[in-house]
Amino acid sequence: MLKKLTRFYHPKTIEEACQFLGNGEGRTAVIAGGTSAALRADSSLEALVDISHISELNYINKDAAFYRIGACTRVQDIYKSPDLKGPAGKLLQAAAGKIGSTLLRNAITAGGNLAGLFPWSDLPVAYMALDAEVVCRRGRPKRTVPVMSLIETRAPQFLAANEIIAEIIVPAYGPGTGTAFAKLAKTANDYALISLAVRLTLKDGAVNQARIAVNAITAQPVRCLDAEKLLEGKVLTEELTAEAANKAADSLNIRKDIRAGEEYRREVFVVMVRRALNEAFENANRKGGQQ
Amino acid sequence: MKLNTRINGRDLCLEIKPNATLLETLRQAGFKSVKFGCGEGMCGACAVLVDGKPRTSCITLAGTVEGSEILTVEGMGNPDQPHALQQAFVDAGATQCGYCNPGSLIAAKALLDSNPNPTAEDVKDALDGNLCRCSGYVKRIEAVLSAADSTASTTGQKKSTRGKK
Ligand SMILES: Cc1cc2nc3c(=O)[nH]c(=O)nc-3n(C[C@H](O)[C@H](O)[C@H](O)COP(=O)(O)OP(=O)(O)OC[C@H]3O[C@@H](n4cnc5c(N)ncnc54)[C@H](O)[C@@H]3O)c2cc1C
Ligand code: FES
Ligand code: FES
Numbered sequence: 001m002l003k004k005l006t007r008f009y010h011p012k013t014i015e016e017a018c019q020f021l022g023n024g025e026g027r028t029a030v031i032a033g034g035t036s037a038a039l040r041a042d043s044s045l046e047a048l049v050d051i052s053h054i055s056e057l058n059y060i061n062k063d064a065a066f067y068r069i070g071a072c073t074r075v076q077d078i079y080k081s082p083d084l085k086g087p088a089g090k091l092l093q094a095a096a097g098k099i100g101s102t103l104l105r106n107a108i109t110a111g112g113n114l115a116g117l118f119p120w121s122d123l124p125v126a127y128m129a130l131d132a133e134v135v136c137r138r139g140r141p142k143r144t145v146p147v148m149s150l151i152e153t154r155a156p157q158f159l160a161a162n163e164i165i166a167e168i169i170v171p172a173y174g175p176g177t178g179t180a181f182a183k184l185a186k187t188a189n190d191y192a193l194i195s196l197a198v199r200l201t202l203k204d205g206a207v208n209q210a211r212i213a214v215n216a217i218t219a220q221p222v223r224c225l226d227a228e229k230l231l232e233g234k235v236l237t238e239e240l241t242a243e244a245a246n247k248a249a250d251s252l253n254i255r256k257d258i259r260a261g262e263e264y265r266r267e268v269f270v271v272m273v274r275r276a277l278n279e280a281f282e283n284a285n286r287k288g289g290q291q
Numbered sequence: 292m293k294l295n296t297r298i299n300g301r302d303l304c305l306e307i308k309p310n311a312t313l314l315e316t317l318r319q320a321g322f323k324s325v326k327f328g329c330g331e332g333m334c335g336a337c338a339v340l341v342d343g344k345p346r347t348s349c350i351t352l353a354g355t356v357e358g359s360e361i362l363t364v365e366g367m368g369n370p371d372q373p374h375a376l377q378q379a380f381v382d383a384g385a386t387q388c389g390y391c392n393p394g395s396l397i398a399a400k401a402l403l404d405s406n407p408n409p410t411a412e413d414v415k416d417a418l419d420g421n422l423c424r425c426s427g428y429v430k431r432i433e434a435v436l437s438a439a440d441s442t443a444s445t446t447g448q449k450k451s452t453r454g455k456k
Contacts, residue, residue: 002310007292008354034355035332050355076344101420102398103335106344107351188419189333 001040009049014056014166018139020049022162030164032072032112035104039116052109057166060084067092067170071111075099075123078110087177087283087290088130088170091197094181095126101189111165114147115155117220119255120191124151124221126181127168128213129197135167142166151221177201178283178290180276183216184268186259192216193260194269198276200231202284207231212248212273217265219255224248227273236281245273294353298322299366305353313339313348313356317363324364324393328422335421338394339363345401347420364393367400376400379438380431387425395421399435409439 004027011017021028026046031039033052051057057072060081067088069078078084078096099105099113099122113123114134124147127134132147138160147168150158155165173179177199184194195216201209210231215221227248234240249270254262283290294305294316307316314337317325328336330349337349340362368374373381376399380386385395395418402409402417409417414435415428423431 002352005309007309008352008357010357031352031355034352035350037331037350040350040352048352048354050357052355053358074344100332101335102417103338103345103347103394103420104332106341106346 001043002045003043004046005048007047009047011049011051011054014054014137014164015139017049017051017054017164018137018162020047021164022139030115032109032115033074033107035100035107036112036116036118051164057111062172065172067172069110069168069170071109071165071167073110074106075108075110075113076102076105078123079105085291087173087179087199089172090290091126091130091179091181091199092123092170095122095195095197098122098181098183098192098195110168114150114168115159115165117151117154118191119219120195120216121221122183122192122195122215125195125197125213125215127170128221128223129179129199129211130170130173131211132171133169134165135169136163137166138163144169148223173199173201175286175289176203176284178280178285180279180283182272182276184272191259193265194272196269196272196276198273198280200236200277200280200284202281206233206235208233210244212244212277214248214252214269217254217269218252222252224251224273226251231277236277241274241277244277245270248273292354294357296356296358297360299362307353309354311353313341313351313353313361316353317348317361322363322365326390326393328390328394333422334391335394335398336391338397338421340397340401343401343404345398345420362397362400364396367396374400375442376403376435376438379434379441383430383434383437385426385431385434391421391423391425395423395431399431399438402435403439403442407439407443409435411436 009020027044028047031048031050057070059070061068075096127147135144180198182196183192185192197213199211210228212224227244230244256262292309294307326336328334332347332350338345339348342359368377398418414432
């Protein structure tokens with residue numbers, strides 16, 4: 001592993017990090033939590049730029065409408081943060097808390113979990129269900145993009161050589177919005193067979209916005225657009241959630257591997273979506289909002 | 292490549308290969324409490340504290356802990372003066388082959404450092420990355436809770452009776 005590696009850089013600022021990445025001295029990559037097996041197996045890399053100690057990448061802030069999470073915030077800090085509340089905060093915490101184990105969560109970062117995308121990555125579905133945006137920095141210049149464009153193109157292709165993910169911006173939502181996260185795995189620590197995040201934002205009792213984002217059952221994170229469309233504009237009933245759950249399953253290219261076959265995953269998935277929709281709906285209707 | 296760290300309270304400058312893991316580096320430097328189990332981040336036998344946070348050293352590249360503080364079990368206590376957690380693991384029978392113990396002790400220490408009064412649920416959550424093939428998952432919870440009791444009591448090292456049958 002990393003047979004050609006000769007050096008580490010330890011920048012203290014984002015601008016410094018981007019300079020090291022862009023200096024053209026051989027194959028260079030960012031390392032954040034450093035847990036990605038793909039990164040550690042890369043035998044072409046000559047240098048690693050360790051961004052995990054950059055303090056301007058490590059924070060969870062909240063203003064009136066948004067949470068802002070620094071890309072190098074450890075997912076354990078998201079899981080344990082007293083500042084994350086409400087429908088968005090609770091969804092992020094639920095997803096972060098289901099990642100690996102304490103020992104891994106202390107390493108894995110909010111940005112690394114998105115940039116080094118695997119079928120079992122849990123935070124990306126939460127970001128998608130919340131319509132998060134991602135701030136990418138190239139030294140000083142920055143661009144803010146929908147999380148979906150980064151996922152669809154994949155970070156290594158999407159980002160320029162000297163560009164990093166700096167921040168994830170998540171709308172906080174409030175009363176009238178409910179979320180739910182669910183994960184199926186063989187053991188508490190094993191990779192997910194299904195990772196699911198749901199958001200329902202209601203208006204006058206009916207579903208105004210529905211988000212159903214899944215991973216692990218698919219090769220990469222996707223939204224179940226048909227099911228979302230079916231729900232929008234309607235009042236949630238038992239029949240409707242059941243129909244939406246089936247539609248969600250129909251829209252997927254279901255993955256199979258040594259852990260579980262396609263039929264099993266599908267059957268469990270339909271139940272999980274139905275329950276998550278009901279849970280999100282209940283949360284959206286909570287007096288004073290989801291806490 | 293040079294690596295500057297502070298291990299168990301001592302500043303050390305180690306000569307390492309750029310692709311060395313923290314696990315290899317620590318063992319080569321003599322810290323043999325740090326165990327190799329799976330090498331993939333799944334078992335927790337290799338856990339050490341990096342700047343106070345328990346992490347799997349087997350998948351941590353040594354180059355990423357430049358300037359960090361590391362704590363291994365050697366820095367917690369020794370047979371003559373065991374840490375309250377080490378004594379509690381022995382008293383509660385939370386050890387058989389002992390291979391998982393350094394990692395569990397490190398994870399337990401991190402818990403007590405941030406939460407001196409944990410519940411059984413807190414302990415389960417904090418040790419969720421430490422597999423044990425022998426003594427199981429009940430006695431170590433008793434052990435951590437009783438260590439929390441004993442460190443809370445004024446005498447510091449006084450043995451707790453809570454974990455005892
Ligand atoms: C045993 C084990 C179990 C796991 N279980 C789960 C699980 O259940 N759920 C889950 O979601 N994840 C899980 N993971 C983590 C997942 O597989 C990845 O390793 C992790 O998400 C990578 O995050 P990192 O911060 O460690 O990034 P790194 O490993 O440092 O980097 C990953 C990739 O992203 C790039 N990168 C990192 N940060 C940035 C940035 N800010 N800007 C641009 N590029 C960047 C790197 O160059 C690299 O290519 C597990 C990992 C292990 C080892
Ligand atoms: S050896 Fe590190 S987690 Fe198993
Ligand atoms: S005591 Fe043997 S693995 Fe835990």
